[in-house]
Amino acid sequence: EDQVTQSPEALRLQEGESSSLNCSYTVSGLRGLFWYRQDPGKGPEFLFTLYSAGEEKEKERLKATLTKKESFLHITAPKPEDSATYLCAVANSGNTPLVFGKGTRLSVIA
């Protein structure tokens, strides 16, 4: 059974304090790993799709990386507006639904 585990569950950072969020997965044939950002009461906002180990993608202060067992979302010099829940999801080799992790709730304090 495909599984996605995100850690930590919650993370509190000072503004400017860089850190990383982890997404560990077990999947039968990875076809894609997705990162989303979700603000309270809103729908998840797409950030990145990674397809193969070694791939990296960047957007502003965020950088996503992928290995054969996990993905990291690195946040460099975060600002309070980066506070949100970050969700990770995987797609396997079959035509089955995405499997989501429970998310990491990030708080950035000014």
Add this chain to the structure above:
Amino acid sequence: KAGVTQTPRYLIKTRGQQVTLSCSPISGHRSVSWYQQTPGQGLQFLFEYFSETQRNKGNFPGRFSGRQFSNSRSEMNVSTLELGDSALYLCASSRSGTPDTQYFGPGTRLTVL
């Protein structure tokens, strides 16, 4: 390009009633997936429709149903509402389903009293 839209945004119902939620996907997207999100359970997959056919179904009771129209718009229906059905219901669209990237709508907040 317009994003995924969902109506209504907020809904209050009482136990035993039924409800219909609507989702309009991004233009050109043929796959629509529905999710239920609660604080304790996270995102739970309900079902996926592609070209008017249900392609996948999650582990939800038969009270939850859906359909997709020829213009790719989708509706989901919950009959005989229970208190536990209170949640944020999210719709996501993609060009042709997994593993294409899914784009989410703003959600419908359903409260069952």
